[in-house]
Amino acid sequence: MGTSARAPSDVGRAAWLFLAPALILIFVFFFLPVLASLVLSVTDFDIYAIANPPTTRFVGLANYTKLFHSPEFWQALRNTFYFAIVGGPLTIAVSLGTALLLNAKLVRFKSFFRTIYFTPFVTTLVAVSIVWRYLYHTRYGVLNYGLAHLGIAPIDWLGNPHWAMPAIILMSVWKNFGYNMLIFIAGLQAIPQDLYDAAEIDGAGPVRRFFAVTLPLLGPTLLFVSVITMIGYFQLFSEPYVMTQGGPLRATTSVVLMMYEEGFRWWRMGYAAAIAFVLFIVILIATLIQFRLQKDYT
Amino acid sequence: MSRTNPRFVAMEGRSTEGDLPRALGGSAGGRGRDSARTRKRITQIVLYTLLIIGALIALMPMLWMLSASFMPTGEASTYPPHLMPSRITFIHYRELFTRLNLGRYLFNSALIAVIVTAVSLVINSLAGYAFAKLRFRGRDRAFRILSLGLVLPVQVAMLPLFLLMKNLHLINTYWGVIIPGMASIFGIFLIRQYALSIPDDMLDAARIDGASELRIYWSVVVPGILPILATLAIWTFLATWNDFMWPLIVLSDEAHYTLPVALANLSGEHVMDTELMMAGSVLTVIPVLSVFLFLQRYYIQGVMAGSVKG
Numbered sequence: 001m002g003t004s005a006r007a008p009s010d011v012g013r014a015a016w017l018f019l020a021p022a023l024i025l026i027f028v029f030f031f032l033p034v035l036a037s038l039v040l041s042v043t044d045f046d047i048y049a050i051a052n053p054p055t056t057r058f059v060g061l062a063n064y065t066k067l068f069h070s071p072e073f074w075q076a077l078r079n080t081f082y083f084a085i086v087g088g089p090l091t092i093a094v095s096l097g098t099a100l101l102l103n104a105k106l107v108r109f110k111s112f113f114r115t116i117y118f119t120p121f122v123t124t125l126v127a128v129s130i131v132w133r134y135l136y137h138t139r140y141g142v143l144n145y146g147l148a149h150l151g152i153a154p155i156d157w158l159g160n161p162h163w164a165m166p167a168i169i170l171m172s173v174w175k176n177f178g179y180n181m182l183i184f185i186a187g188l189q190a191i192p193q194d195l196y197d198a199a200e201i202d203g204a205g206p207v208r209r210f211f212a213v214t215l216p217l218l219g220p221t222l223l224f225v226s227v228i229t230m231i232g233y234f235q236l237f238s239e240p241y242v243m244t245q246g247g248p249l250r251a252t253t254s255v256v257l258m259m260y261e262e263g264f265r266w267w268r269m270g271y272a273a274a275i276a277f278v279l280f281i282v283i284l285i286a287t288l289i290q291f292r293l294q295k296d297y298t
Numbered sequence: 299m300s301r302t303n304p305r306f307v308a309m310e311g312r313s314t315e316g317d318l319p320r321a322l323g324g325s326a327g328g329r330g331r332d333s334a335r336t337r338k339r340i341t342q343i344v345l346y347t348l349l350i351i352g353a354l355i356a357l358m359p360m361l362w363m364l365s366a367s368f369m370p371t372g373e374a375s376t377y378p379p380h381l382m383p384s385r386i387t388f389i390h391y392r393e394l395f396t397r398l399n400l401g402r403y404l405f406n407s408a409l410i411a412v413i414v415t416a417v418s419l420v421i422n423s424l425a426g427y428a429f430a431k432l433r434f435r436g437r438d439r440a441f442r443i444l445s446l447g448l449v450l451p452v453q454v455a456m457l458p459l460f461l462l463m464k465n466l467h468l469i470n471t472y473w474g475v476i477i478p479g480m481a482s483i484f485g486i487f488l489i490r491q492y493a494l495s496i497p498d499d500m501l502d503a504a505r506i507d508g509a510s511e512l513r514i515y516w517s518v519v520v521p522g523i524l525p526i527l528a529t530l531a532i533w534t535f536l537a538t539w540n541d542f543m544w545p546l547i548v549l550s551d552e553a554h555y556t557l558p559v560a561l562a563n564l565s566g567e568h569v570m571d572t573e574l575m576m577a578g579s580v581l582t583v584i585p586v587l588s589v590f591l592f593l594q595r596y597y598i599q600g601v602m603a604g605s606v607k608g
Contacts (some may be wrong), residue, residue, distance in 0.1 A: 005582050006505050010511075012432070012433070012435060014428075014430040014435035014511035015434040015437070016434065018423050018425060018427065018511075019440070021421045021424065021480075021481065022481040022486060023481075025477070026447065026481050026483060027347070029455075029462070029478045030450075030455050030475035030478070030483075032458075033454075034455045034458075035451055036458035036462075037458050038569070040458055043357075047507070050461075050464075055355055085547040098352060101348055102347060102351070103308075104345055106338065106341055106342045106345055107349065109345070113352075113353060113380055115594060116356050117352065117353070118358075118590075118594075119356060119360070120356055120591040122536055122586055122597075123540075123586065123587065124557070124561075124582045124583050124586060125542060125558070126542050126558035126582070127558070127578075127579035127583045128360075128363075128579070130561065130575055130579050131363045131576065131579055132359060132360050133565075134374065134575070135304060137375075139377060140374070140380070140572075142358075142379050142381075145377075155455045168567065174356070182598060182602055183602065185602075186602040200457075202553070205465070223453045231449070234504070235452075241542075250605045256453050256543075261347050263460075267441060269457050269461075272457055273458075276451075276454045276456070279451060279453065279454065280450065280454045283449070284449060289450060292303075293530075
């Protein structure tokens with residue numbers, strides 16, 4: 001450290017001034033509401049309370065009890081897990097596959113393909129959800145038309161409770177794989193070529209090299225990608241809101257969609273805050289599990 | 299991955315490339331040059347076939363959207379599906395702008411995205427720089443508390459945030475959308491990471507010359523972190539433009555709708571008007587797509603920088 005011409009206390013004052021706008025905004029409009037959410041979740045805050053807040057009462061854990069006795073909530077939780085546990089790994093697999101393809105030595109026009117693959121990620125989710133709703137149309141949809149050529153009978157993608165979630169997963173893989181792909185490419189490029197050369201001299205075949213060199217060295221990247229993908233997928237909202245309104249038979253109602261409906265459609269905000277908090281706990285536990293798994297395997 | 303330097307791993311032309319070519323290209327020391335060359339050729343054909351199929355899948359939904367938006371009413375709902383319009387018409391675009399007020403939503407979205415981008419750039423870069431380069435008491439603790447926020451899902455904050463906004467009379471105003479976007483933890487992290495590589499000597503030299511801290515920020519730091527500012531600007535613009543849930547909650551009056559909110563609303567009423575909805579989707583997507591295509595260098599670097607935190 002060089003000797004600065006200014007007293008440390010002056011620098012400190014400047015630093016806090018620089019930080020103040022950001023910290024105040026983040027505290028008032030993010031941290032404070034998160035804490036308030038915890039408080040809200042132990043009250044019966046509802047539509048009457050919005051007009052007249054003093055009518056709110058403390059109800060202890062009643063919202064949570066009600067939640068855990070609600071079949072709708074368990075279904076929303078199941079749906080969300082289905083989406084995250086099937087959609088997450090699928091997205092990561094496609095991302096890794098395309099990253100390996102784009103990292104291949106023999107391939108040229110890399111940045112051209114990379115741009116194309118990344119394009120779905122930057123598009124507006126609401127707009128592409130609407131587009132996919134038509135692609136999935138049972139009679140006129142391009143997807144079923146394509147499948148007909150393969151001899152597959154039309155699938156009622158969004159109208160059948162068994163197919164609606166797979167349909168949303170498929171679209172999400174398409175929408176999101178490009179982001180992880182970029183991160184994997186960065187990770188792959190950080191692996192030293194010597195290791196591959198050494199493995200090859202030792203007689204390791206391509207598959208062996210992938211499992212012995214690529215995958216272990218990609219460990220930290222894989223963890224990062226899994227965590228952010230999963231956190232994002234547990235927050236599923238816009239796709240079912242636009243494509244299925246949570247149906248059919250609530251088959252695509254996610255936890256966040258249920259929170260939105262309870263909180264902002266029926267204004268049962270205390271109850272909705274409890275849902276939000278359970279979501280937070282679920283995401284936290286899932287993140288910790290992934291860190292744990294990663295530690296065990298590396 | 300190291301966290302010492304966030305300078306990006308260049309993507310093109312690096313020699314440390316992976317193992318897939320050889321995964322498909324057979325072992326070293328094959329029998330003769332010709333067979334090795336043939337094998338290389340076959341590998342190449344396989345790779346390109348896969349890449350092209352992937353590219354078609356990636357682009358198909360958007361190409362169909364574009365094509366259907368120019369189709370005469372009803373043509374997108376025929377069997378077998380038409381991939382190209384039988385004749386090109388602009389009536390859906392005209393209807394969107396005349397009868398359905400799309401110009402207004404376009405304006406709202408642009409206004410909100412531009413203001414959020416501009417303001418958050420200043421606020422995040424000041425904070426990111428302070429965390430990276432200024433010494434003060436409580437820095438590490440403040441930073442640790444801030445990083446806790448990265449694991450908190452934003453939806454957890456939304457219910458009380460709505461009540462807060464209501465008390466501030468910001469429901470159904472542009473500010474209701476803009477204010478929560480004006481500072482972001484992710485943005486501060488990104489800037490801090492990059493600003494760490496600014497040499498201390500440069501800052502000290504400016505101090506010895508008697509420059510104020512604000513002056514140093516403006517004339518030494520900002521020019522030094524320009525690439526990451528560009529990244530963050532694009533990132534913020536796209537994220538704000540595409541954002542749906544919070545604008546949906548806070549904007550209840552049509553005059554303030556952003557494009558995604560308006561589009562979701564429209565798609566409920568006009569569910570049968572496929573071509574019209576496709577035109578609306580095209581108009582929603584085109585601005586972000588152009589920003590991305592023109593400035594993708596910076597944007598892609600940013601995504602990779604975000605991953606290089608360790």
